[in-house]
Each structure stands twice: as C-alpha cells, then as structure tokens.
Amino acid sequence: MIKTVKKILIMSGLTVFICCLFMLPITITAQNVEKQPDGYWRVGLECGKSSPFEVKGDIPEQIRAGNQVSDYHDYDYYYYYPKNIEVNREHVSWLAGIKAEYAFGNGHFGIASGLRISGLRYSLSSPYKYLLWKIAQDDVYTDYVRLDRICQTNYSLGLPVELRIYPRNAKKFVKHYFKIGASFNCLLSTNNDIKFYDKKMEHYKNAIEEKFVSPSPFNANIYSSYGIHLGKEIHAGMEIILPGFVVGKNINSFVQSYSELGIRFSVDVPLYLLQKQKQ
C-alpha cells in the first residue's frame, strides 16, 4: 500500500516536473527573443531512464536449471531446444547529469560534454518459487540454498561526448535533432542484495558474493538518439535513446554486454543569457 502511494507521488511529481520543464522555454523565451551569436556555450541538466533492448550474459553456474518447458515432448513439438537456464531477469538503468554544449554553425551543430551519474540495477529470480544455488559440494554432500532473488546495482560516473545536429532551421521554437555520442564510464560502487528464501541461511551471503564475477571498473557505451527541443533560447528537450552498444566486458556480474532503449529529458540555457541576467 505504502509502495503504491509512493509510486503515485513519484509519478505525479515527475509529471509536474516534466510539464514545468516544457513550460519554462515558452514563458522565458517569450520575454527574451534576441539574436543569437554564432558560436556560444549552453549549460544544462539531464535525466533519463532506460530498459534493455538486448542483453547478453551467462547465468552463474551455481544456479540449478529450472527451464519453463520441462518436457522433451514440448521441445519436439516446437522444434526448440534451449540450452540456457530459464531465469527471470530484470534490468533497469537511470542517469542524471550536467553538461555544457558549444553550439556553432548558426546553432545547427553542437558538441557537448559533462558529467553523468548512472545506475544499473540487474536482478535474477526464478520463474517458479525460488532459485537453487549450489553453495558447497564434497564427496558425500551437495548443498543448495534457496534464494528469492539476487540483485546487483552498479553506480558509475561517466564522461559523455556528444555531437548534436538540427537538420532544419535551428531558430524555430520546435526543432528536432539527431545525436550521436559516447560515454566513458568509471564504476563508483557495487551493491549486492541477496534475498534468501529461508532467512536463517543469510550467513551464506558472502560465500555467494565470492562467486560473482567482478564488474569491470571501466566501460564505454556508444549510442545515438533522436529528440525534440522546445524553445528558442532556453531548450527543454526529450529524446529517445536508440539501441547502441557497450565496449568493455562485464557490465555487471551477470551481463557481458547489452544495448538499451531509453528516454532522456533535458533543459539547457545559453550562457550569454545567464550572463545578461547577472548584469
């Protein structure tokens, strides 16, 4: 119940924020429509969220298989022979950052960079009731522990470099743009959350974590996007992040590579406008 209320509050807050974001350029630009210099700086904020488009990764070999189609006859009918272990995977990532853009060519082009904090949350759970993790094995005994869920969150600090192009008139109030970019990311911290089916088994948490592959401290992702800017001087933007690819191994303990599809919101202001406001 509390979670639902929280979700509703967050969603409504986000809606108000986005509405304000899009109203901002309308109200301010109406007051300050001036000739833009050729070659100037813009500063801004961005935030976004994405979901996986394609994820490649191995399930830890300690997890016992639990494939959904458990009978040969089903495979025979569909001519489908899966080798992978059936596990539910959830993958959510978000980002927030500050950036500076140098606009040139009558505003048609822009090169931007900045700092971006991102989080990637990845969880594994069983399509049935629990995951079985092989914790130990000797000549006589094989020990499993039952797990509700394994969840890992990685926080990274990234340095994005982006090239933005307005294919049409850059002076219009509504203008669409294309962007290509790369982000060089450095892993800040990793948080593992392992939920045991039987809470008495929690002392095995470290033994399970030891089997995780360490996430790579550095990686880079290359992406492209399409978006719309509203406003003549102050821009509020919304862009769709198209699937790109990741350079580097082990994005987290369970994923070697992935591409994602996402949405990003931004607001940026020309620096000359801020300087004018100060004067």
Add this chain to the structure above:
Amino acid sequence: MRQYILLIMTTLLVFCACRYGEELDRTIFIADEDDHNLPAYSEWGYNAFGAKYERSYFLSSNNITPCKAVYKEGILHFSLHGYLNLPEVNANSRQQQMSLTFSFPSSTKETYQDLQKLGETDIDLSLCTVEIKRDNVAVEIENVSGHLIFKRTQLLRIDGVENRVILSGTFDMSFFNNNIPNKISNGRFDVGINDDFYSFE
C-alpha cells in the same frame, strides 16, 4: 473452533510441503548438444533420463515419476519410467509407456540415503536381470550384455536439510528379442530418489 484452526494449519503445512517438493520433483530437460533428442548428461538431479532404443528414443517425462528403487531380499531393483517415442510414416511420433528395470545384488540399503554408496559402481548387465515393459507388457529379452554405471551419487541438502539422493550415470545394453538383436545405447540418467520413491523390504 480449535479443530478448524488445526485443520487449516495442517492443510497449509501439507500445501507448503508439496510446493517445496515441486521444484526438485520436476523433470528438467536440457538438450544434449550432439543429439537434441536426448537430455545432456548432468549431475544436478534434473529427474531426466534418455537413451536411444534402436532408432527411437526412450525418455523421461514430467507426467511420469522417472525413477524408483526397491531393495528386496538382497537385490536392488532400479527402474526408469518414461515414454518410448516411435517414429511413424507421417513424421509424427507415437508414444508408448515404457519402463526399464535393472535388478542386481547389492549390499543392504535400508534407507534412500544408503543409495549414496552406489557411487562409481559399474554393473555388468550380463550378470543381472533386466526387465523391459512397453505399455505394461513385458518384452521377452535374453542374452543381455552391457553396463549400468553409477558415475556419481550425491546426498542433497536444501538449506541444510537432507532432501534426496541424486544418482547420475550411464547405461548401454544389447539383447535379443525373439531372436532378433536389439540395442539401447547412449543411455544417461540424472535422477533424485527420496523416501517417496524408495522401498526397503
């Protein structure tokens, strides 16, 4: 009132116990990379087995308990139950229930846990009795030769509680049926046995 509460609690306990078993009782089919019709050899207790019976496949199924063991008068009867997929002209397969029972002399095994001692045992099938039943009708077989090998046995504990014994191994055999030579090849099994499927008499 107390009786109702007790009844509800007992029902819930039985329900929970059943669900606990479900996960490990299911048959899990991970296809062999070389022959997709057979399960890959594994040692996880997937309750799966498979073998080539001439040009058909004898396979475990989720519908039938795949393995049972009975110890009686110094003989261990180890049986595999599943379906035989018979190819037909129209490319569909016809299924026939089949069981394969190996009976061989063994040291006393009073509980299912004692089956753990079977590890790394090679049984010469020419020295023991093998019975094949197709649709509950015994197949006449003679001059049996081949091997049943228990490669690995493990006593499985879940959250520290003993749950079952996992028997993993292979089998191959040839025999005569009405004076015609038959062969069961590439057999492999990975099955779990606990009190439910073990009997000592």
